[in-house]
Amino acid sequence: MKISMINYKLLWALLFILASWIAFTVFQNSTKLWSTLNLSISIHYWNNSTKSVFPKTSPIPLKSLTETELRIKEIIEKLDQQIPPRPFTHVNTTTSATHSTATILNPQDTYCRGDQLDILLEVRDHLGHRKQYGGDFLRARMSSPALMAGASGKVTDFNNGTYLVSFTLFWEGQVSLSLLLIHPSEGASALWRARNQGYNKIIFKGKFVNGTSHVFTECGLTLNSSAELCEYLDNRDQEAFYCVKPQHMPCEALTHMTTRNREISYLTDKEKSLFHRSKVGVEMMKDQKHIDVANCNKSEKIEEKCQVGMKPPVPGGYTLQGKWITTFCNQVQLDTIKINGCLKGKLIYLLGDSTLRQWIYYLPKVVKTLKFFDLHETGIFKKHLLLDAERHTQIQWKKHNYPFVTLQLYSLIDHDYIPREIDRLSGDKNTAIVITFGQHFRPFPVDVFIRRAIGVRKAIERLFLRSPTTKVIIKTENIREMHIDTERLGDFHGYIQYLIMKDIFKDLNVGIIDAWDMTIAYDTNTIHPPDHVIGNQINMFLNYIC
Numbered sequence: 001m002k003i004s005m006i007n008y009k010l011l012w013a014l015l016f017i018l019a020s021w022i023a024f025t026v027f028q029n030s031t032k033l034w035s036t037l038n039l040s041i042s043i044h045y046w047n048n049s050t051k052s053v054f055p056k057t058s059p060i061p062l063k064s065l066t067e068t069e070l071r072i073k074e075i076i077e078k079l080d081q082q083i084p085p086r087p088f089t090h091v092n093t094t095t096s097a098t099h100s101t102a103t104i105l106n107p108q109d110t111y112c113r114g115d116q117l118d119i120l121l122e123v124r125d126h127l128g129h130r131k132q133y134g135g136d137f138l139r140a141r142m143s144s145p146a147l148m149a150g151a152s153g154k155v156t157d158f159n160n161g162t163y164l165v166s167f168t169l170f171w172e173g174q175v176s177l178s179l180l181l182i183h184p185s186e187g188a189s190a191l192w193r194a195r196n197q198g199y200n201k202i203i204f205k206g207k208f209v210n211g212t213s214h215v216f217t218e219c220g221l222t223l224n225s226s227a228e229l230c231e232y233l234d235n236r237d238q239e240a241f242y243c244v245k246p247q248h249m250p251c252e253a254l255t256h257m258t259t260r261n262r263e264i265s266y267l268t269d270k271e272k273s274l275f276h277r278s279k280v281g282v283e284m285m286k287d288q289k290h291i292d293v294a295n296c297n298k299s300e301k302i303e304e305k306c307q308v309g310m311k312p313p314v315p316g317g318y319t320l321q322g323k324w325i326t327t328f329c330n331q332v333q334l335d336t337i338k339i340n341g342c343l344k345g346k347l348i349y350l351l352g353d354s355t356l357r358q359w360i361y362y363l364p365k366v367v368k369t370l371k372f373f374d375l376h377e378t379g380i381f382k383k384h385l386l387l388d389a390e391r392h393t394q395i396q397w398k399k400h401n402y403p404f405v406t407l408q409l410y411s412l413i414d415h416d417y418i419p420r421e422i423d424r425l426s427g428d429k430n431t432a433i434v435i436t437f438g439q440h441f442r443p444f445p446v447d448v449f450i451r452r453a454i455g456v457r458k459a460i461e462r463l464f465l466r467s468p469t470t471k472v473i474i475k476t477e478n479i480r481e482m483h484i485d486t487e488r489l490g491d492f493h494g495y496i497q498y499l500i501m502k503d504i505f506k507d508l509n510v511g512i513i514d515a516w517d518m519t520i521a522y523d524t525n526t527i528h529p530p531d532h533v534i535g536n537q538i539n540m541f542l543n544y545i546c
Contacts, residue, residue: 068238072450075500079192079446083135083496086189091273092126095136095184097282099124102165102179104288112296113172121163121179121284131161135185137492139281141178141520142167151318152520153179169293170318170327177291179284182482183492187274191492194266196445201264201488202405206243207256219243219257221403221448230254237419237455241402257402258409267487275486303330306543308471308511316514319521324536331543339367342546343393345430350397351418352436353404355478355515355528359434359541360384360397362534370395381410403448405440418452419459427467432545436475436515438501439527442493449497453504460508471545473511475537476501478519480527511544513537 088094100123111117121138123131140153149171156164165179183191204219223229223242230251232241245251265272273279306329317326323333334342350356363386364370370393373385381404386395401417404410418435425431435456441449460472477494486492498516505512515537519525522533 068451068454071454072447075450075503076446079496079500083189083192085193086133086135086186088186088270091270093129094125094186094274095123095131095181096126096128097181097284098286099126099128100181100284102285102288104291110292110294111169112298113169113293114296114298114300115169115293117167117169117177117291119165119167119177119179119285121165123161123163131185133161133185134159134163135188136163136181137183137185137188137495138163138165138284139178139180139182139520140165140167141180141523142169143176143178143523144171144173145176147171147173147320148322149173149175149318149320150521150523152315152517153177154314168315168327169291170325171320172293172295174290175293177285177288181282181284182280183486183490184274187271188492190267190271190274191487191490192496194271194487195442195493196447197266198264199444199448201262201443202403203260203262204243204402205258205260206254207258207409208243208246208249208253209255210249210253215246215249217244217246221444234417234420237417237458238451239401239417239455254412256409256411257404258407259405260407261485261488265487275490277483280486281482303328305329306331306511306540308473308544309509310511311506312512312514312517314514314517315521316517317521319518319536322532324518324521324540326540329543331540334539334542334546336366338546339542340369340391342542343367343370343388343395344391346393346395346545347431348393348395349421349425349431349433350395351421351433352400352475353439354381354399355439356434356436356475357384357397357399358528358534359538360386360395362531362538363395365531366535377411379408379410381406381408383414400437400440403440403444405443417455419455422456422459422463425463425470427463427470429469431467432471432473432541433463434473434475434513434541436477438477438494438497439480439489441497442490443488446496446500450500450504453501457504457508460510464509471511472509473513473541473544474501474505475513475541476516478515478527478529479525482525511541513540 100121102119102121105118105120123136125131134157138155140155141150142153143150151168151170153165153167167177169175199220199222205216206219208215208217220242221240223244225244228245230243230245243254306326310329312328316328317324325331350359369388369391370386373387375383375385377383381399384397387393398421401415418437422433425433437452438449463470463472476498479491479494480489482491518537519529519533522529524530524533
């Protein structure tokens with residue numbers, strides 16, 4: 001009995017010591033444990049916010065994750081309010097270009113150059129009933145073909161079925177007015193829902209190479225697969241890409257990528273009927289042939305020189321005799337001699353898609369001393385390098401990282417996200433960076449684009465800390481073909497991304513080349529505009545850096 005009592009007391013003593021040790025350990029590590037708890041919750045939120053099955057990721061800093069996710073959430077909530085669901089029972093209840101009316105306010109026989117012309121648009125459905133809400137995707141343009149002149153108009157949505165369409169009359173002569181119904185509000189709403197419903201509209205196939213053998217496996221921004229996955233993660237910027245791991249090859253053996261469309265749609269048959277060729281881009285200004293604009297001896301204000309930090313209005317310019325003329329700064333039309341002088345000693349980095357690659361193809365046509373340097377790479381998506389050794393000029397183009405959508409097999413060697421590319425540049429007063437992305441993001445939920453834009457902005461902020469004199473230019477997306485695969489690639493998606501870019505970069509000291517505005521003015525309707533448009537985009541860029 002005595003031995004039993006001793007053992008009992010000894011057991012209690014051991015339990016007390018053990019409890020004390022646990023309490024001490026928890027106290028010492030409480031901050032670490034709490035941080036770990038918060039981190040696991042944050043990672044779970046990131047994975048669920050993308051509506052996908054992500055593999056477990058490496059630890060991500062809590063602060064940057066929270067800031068980025070909150071910003072993404074804020075932007076998407078704002079867009080959800082602007083593009084609410086618009087279910088419809090029959091196509092006849094959707095917006096009709098034929099039944100809608102466009103009325104010029106305060107009409108005149110002759111207008112003066114510089115005047116603003118306003119049009120009140122009242123939209124009706126196919127039964128002739130007034131609509132009580134807005135959200136139609138419209139495109140306003142004025143033009144004088146004989147003068148090779150064009151400009152976009154500004155559309156204000158009152159969200160009650162009426163719109164104010166405003167044109168600034170930049171030139172004299174006969175001017176034609178156009179207002180296109182690209183998509184009714186019901187179609188825009190359907191596209192917004194379908195876009196954010198799935199990441200699987202594009203099939204990625206990665207090529208893994210091991211000596212003389214190679215194998216292709218499925219890849220993607222998300223993969224819902226039970227197979228072992230290769231994870232390609234950028235934890236700082238919360239970027240992720242995955243491939244099914246091939247047997248007997250390491251994940252590092254991934255060398256190339258190709259893509260194709262997946263036969264899938266998130267639109268109903270009724271919704272698809274809104275995107276037939278005959279229903280996209282229908283003219284609403286049926287009875288307005290043209291207006292007459294006179295000079296009226298109005299003098300033009302002399303604006304200050306174009307420089308980074310200026311924010312273009314809408315419209316930010318117009319084309320006349322094929323030349324782009326800005327309205328918010330004094331832009332100089334540069335000839336070959338001035339271009340040569342401007343580029344002397346410059347390091348220029350073009351980061352983005354093939355609409356920016358057009359620049360590096362165009363420049364040697366104008367500056368004959370710029371020559372391509374062979375980097376022993378292959379394919380049209382290889383890194384391109386132009387050199388002028390005598391003038392110490394270097395111009396480089398590199399494609400952006402995933403998602404990059406093309407049937408062409410492209411190399412992943414020396415291939416990175418734009419923020420990482422910016423981080424590698426030391427920068428100085430003779431360094432300029434041009435950035436564009438968006439066309440390849442259109443088939444994916446919008447959070448992918450927002451995340452990348454935030455990452456680019458943060459990289460620019462880091463660059464300005466170490467080199468505030470470096471010039472950074474953002475080129476927005478071009479408009480593209482109106483009747484091409486609307487659900488994946490249509491301009492409605494591009495317009496949403498255009499608004500997002502303007503919001504994210506609005507207070508940053510960067511130059512803006514508003515290619516969206518320019519390509520509407522030129523009425524290009526092609527993803528790759530002709531050379532005269534590219535030349536005017538480049539002229540705007542050179543005005544910013546010289």
